[in-house]
Amino acid sequence: MKQAIVVGAGLVGSLWAVFLARRGYAVKVFERRPEMRAVGYRGGRSINLAMSERGWKAAEMAGIREKMAHVALPMPGRMMHAVSGNLTYQPYGKTGEAIYSVSRGGLNLELLNIASQFPNVEFFFEHRCVDVDLNESFATFEDMKTGEIKRIEAPLVFGTDGAFSAVRYSLQRTDRFDYAQKYLDHGYKELNITPDEAGRHRMQPDALHIWPRGNHMLIALPNADGTFTCTLFLPFEGPVAFENIKTDADVMDFFREYYPDVPALMPDFVEQFRENPTSSLCTVRCRPWQWQGRILLLGDAAHAIVPFFGQGMNAGFEDCTILDAMYDEFGGDWSRMIPEFARRRQPDGDAIADLALRNFIEMRDLVADPKFLLRKKIAAALHEKHPEFLPVYSMVSFSNTPYRVALREDDAQNQLFAEILAIPGIEQNWDRPEVDALLQAYLSNRQA
């Protein structure tokens, strides 16, 4: 039987193990963490995710779409919380379109369960990848329970071991390997809103809540158990920054000034702020994602991104669906398929990294800007009238358009709306011939 090694049993690793098992491979999956189904999910990452079209497509192929749909909470739009307490709602797409809040741990456990049903998938938990041999077909792991070093035959290695990938560290020293890790000036802290006395959500559950505050913001995603997971994004350094919120009084002052409606939702916000860790956010880009048609990086290991477009998991899952589709195209010849996948897909990884960084500006800043809200309304109206015009958010979240195309569209649409919003009186009426003319010029340009 053909052999493959998967390093990392997170979301992408366990999904990819399923795909490989379906193709008849004997799959060994190595994971540094303990068996999650025995000890509960332990991640260093946020506890929920926004699943959108690309993620659902992969879930469908893995046969868990229906199961996930039962526990996923639809978020058809954003609810913006002003400092005044005023709420503004903005749909993400058309009626029926939504992104979905899902539990990272729950999804990971489901994927592990499905993978384990294949007799040709074997899991090795508490095994740390030490090194992947670049010259010989071996990978080295440390059994963390016994300290034993195991040298495993590895004709095919898939590195799905995340932003701090050990497989990628092995590739980093190869000649002409481009690599960049860049941290955001902002860190984040997770906070939790418990259900009300009746066990219900304390805010509207079918929305992604945002408190945009310019250089910082709070967001909240609903969970199926009535809670919300909140994330505060704030600079590490500066006048309004984690470094200057030290005492309980600082925390209280900070929330009173910027997030005055939060204490009522989260009475223990001071304790939570004090106890919960502050984490950093990193973008990773590298090239090539592969070595000699035999070792391939997938998911965050190849393209770790900031979470502001909710595309990290979706992008990693799309890696799997695209690579699986290429399996047929290349008749299962990995030595040709792996370099070609790395070549084709890498510009998409770079593009979603850029889009995610841009969306941070949009979320923390622009969503509170009347001009931006107007743009969103005009974009939705134009899409209604001319379905071939798709706003970039929809392209990323509700279609399978390659990310690199969406990035190009983002540049072009920014230009288009700069022109549309400059039309005098556009605030009063945007259903006018000048707008249509600009859109037509834009659409015909795009075809050229």
Next chain:
Amino acid sequence: MKQAIVVGAGLVGSLWAVFLARRGYAVKVFERRPEMRAVGYRGGRSINLAMSERGWKAAEMAGIREKMAHVALPMPGRMMHAVSGNLTYQPYGKTGEAIYSVSRGGLNLELLNIASQFPNVEFFFEHRCVDVDLNESFATFEDMKTGEIKRIEAPLVFGTDGAFSAVRYSLQRTDRFDYAQKYLDHGYKELNITPDEAGRHRMQPDALHIWPRGNHMLIALPNADGTFTCTLFLPFEGPVAFENIKTDADVMDFFREYYPDVPALMPDFVEQFRENPTSSLCTVRCRPWQWQGRILLLGDAAHAIVPFFGQGMNAGFEDCTILDAMYDEFGGDWSRMIPEFARRRQPDGDAIADLALRNFIEMRDLVADPKFLLRKKIAAALHEKHPEFLPVYSMVSFSNTPYRVALREDDAQNQLFAEILAIPGIEQNWDRPEVDALLQAYLSNRQA
């Protein structure tokens, strides 16, 4: 006695060991390669370097200026070789200003000799750095002769271990460490021109020779023994690229077409091309260069750059002179000095990386452009007339102006000369009031 560890006994490491020894430190220097004075210099790098003002300043402080001056060959200008064989000479600066061709191996051996004269400097060759402990004051080395692993107390660690620094790999996994390694699309191959029958240089020895060919180029630096070290810079991939020059016939065709005057200087060019390795070129940027005021990267470990400004060694040496000057400013308090040096100096490292990449365009392309030659002439004339106007090349090579200032000047001067060269008839006469007016505006802008 106060202790310090230096990892890497290359140019910067051995120079820095001298500076530390002078300050009364017990210095242990670890080097992966064998003792160079016993086995001869073995480097992965080019065999000669261009030493300029910043390098000389450090050589002076190390007490080897005079010794180096005896073996350094002045190159006061560039000699451009056209495909036709036509030669054009362009001085780098004013009369008396030159960059100097020095032997990397010779300079390294001198520095090792000087460092060894201090009783408080101890060398450990064939010791590979395995890891630098981030929590405790220890560093781990492997004695490559015996395989023994040695854990060394290391209250202060200086990582001068080059572009592929092991010390930097230890820092790379620390939170919020930004890191980027980016390879050029071009590789390089060294070739050698032997002396003529009388033992003399086959070309004018007091110049840096350039054969600019647009997307590729050849350069030659004179050595004291009558030879020239040539370097061919050529894309790895593409129509005219290393990948397409495979057979001896390919090599002959390539030189006949682009470098027709070279075979007469280098009769064995085909053998040399075949036998000599093709190497890659990488830019490394990272931040912060330090960890907890105790571990500091210097030289290529912190800022590896491409060689086109001849500043790699000069920048590393300047790290040492600047840090040594800060020793007095901070009264030898490393815990404050190291973070402050890293903060102050890092923008200069990034700036010289950018300038070096820009100079590649200049060398391979612009030096053959009449407009560019005209710009150089006007710049020299302006500098003569207004000494406060310093061309960027002179600022980098003949002054100690911070690199970040030189990079800003480069942007500003590019703008200035775009305006000057747009003056009708400028080719015929550049000593005219419009030019002076533009320069005056530029100079007063700079002061603002």
